[in-house]
Amino acid sequence: MSPSQQPTSLNNPAYLKNQFAHRFIRALNNLHHTKTPPHHNYKMYNRSTRVKIAANTAMASVVGSRRAWSRAVLWKIRKLRSRKRVNCHHQEKVSLKRRNPKPKTEDFNNPFGDSSQESKLRELVPGGETLDAVCLMGETANYIKCLVAQVEVMKTLVDLYNPT
Amino acid sequence: MSNRRSAPGTQRITDEQITELVSKLQQLLPELRNHRSNKASASKVLQETCNYVRSLHKEVDDLSDRLSRLLSTVDDDGPQASIIRSLIN
Numbered sequence: 446m447s448p449s450q451q452p453t454s455l456n457n458p459a460y461l462k463n464q465f466a467h468r469f470i471r472a473l474n475n476l477h478h479t480k481t482p483p484h485h486n487y488k489m490y491n492r493s494t495r496v497k498i499a500a501n502t503a504m505a506s507v508v509g510s511r512r513a514w515s516r517a518v519l520w521k522i523r524k525l526r527s528r529k530r531v532n533c534h535h536q537e538k539v540s541l542k543r544r545n546p547k548p549k550t551e552d553f554n555n556p557f558g559d560s561s562q563e564s565k566l567r568e569l570v571p572g573g574e575t576l577d578a579v580c581l582m583g584e585t586a587n588y589i590k591c592l593v594a595q596v597e598v599m600k601t602l603v604d605l606y607n608p609t
Numbered sequence: 610m611s612n613r614r615s616a617p618g619t620q621r622i623t624d625e626q627i628t629e630l631v632s633k634l635q636q637l638l639p640e641l642r643n644h645r646s647n648k649a650s651a652s653k654v655l656q657e658t659c660n661y662v663r664s665l666h667k668e669v670d671d672l673s674d675r676l677s678r679l680l681s682t683v684d685d686d687g688p689q690a691s692i693i694r695s696l697i698n
Contacts, residue, residue, distance in 0.1 A: 473676070473680065476680065477680050491677075492677035492680070492681070493670075493673050493674040493677040493678075494673070495677070496673040496674075496676050496677045496680070497669060497670060497673035500669060500672075500673060501669070562652055562655040562656050562659060563655060565659045566655060566658060566659050566662075569659060569662045569663065569666075570662070578622065579622055579626060579627075579630065582630040582631070582633075582634060583630065585634065585658060585662070586630075586633055586634055586637060588662070589637050589658070589661065589662065589665070590637065592662070592665040592666075592669070593665065595669065596665060596668050596669060596672065599669065599672040599673070599676065600672060602676060603672060603675050603676055603679065606676070606679040606680070607679065
């Protein structure tokens with residue numbers, strides 16, 4: 446059986462969607478039933494943002510620590526939750542642990558020949574700032590697969606909730 | 610290729626690795642999947658990848674917005690709620 450056909454493999458898109466749906470629905474249920482925000486740091490976010498955070502967190506928690514992007518997402522959430530109430534003006538700069546030394550463009554030719562696109566991609570993929578070019582590509586591929594699964598499940602939920 | 614100096618501590622990235630990764634990425638992109646020539650240039654794939662990720666983020670934002678609105682209108686005893694409950698348990 447190829448990896449994508451194994452029923453419990455993360456490479457199987459159906460399994461991925463299933464796991465995500467489970468966690469996301471549970472989070473939505475919590476959101477729906479608490480009148481006050483669950484955590485004081487979420488007070489500044491409107492409902493729509495809280496749903497988005499719930500979705501991204503649910504997806505990242507399915508993948509867990511296997512991927513750099515999911516680790517980055519979970520780390521950000523953890524940081525958000527543990528942050529003491531600080532004045533917005535005094536946010537400290539977060540120092541990131543570099544997985545690989547950041548490639549210096551003077552030392553070798555950029556394999557893609559175009560570094561501006563690559564830096565744009567780094568901004569888009571969570572945790573992308575600290576990866577080298579090869580890892581970045583692999584992470585992006587997995588990130589896209591998971592995003593697609595997330596979007597499909599969310600669409601299904603919208604259809605389900607929509608009064609017809 | 611022999612005149613390319615590697616930075617200390619990083620592996621030499623081979624061209625085959627790059628083309629393989631680029632083609633894998635290309636398979637995921639809806640725009641380029643049915644490209645007539647099998648290989649689009651690496652920079653085109655990167656550009657399409659950035660655009661695709663951005664559009665997916667926007668979809669997530671939009672769907673979150675709709676979901677948050679629908680959540681507030683859901684009747685706790687309605688049929689949808691029981692479906693959701695059965696999905697959770």
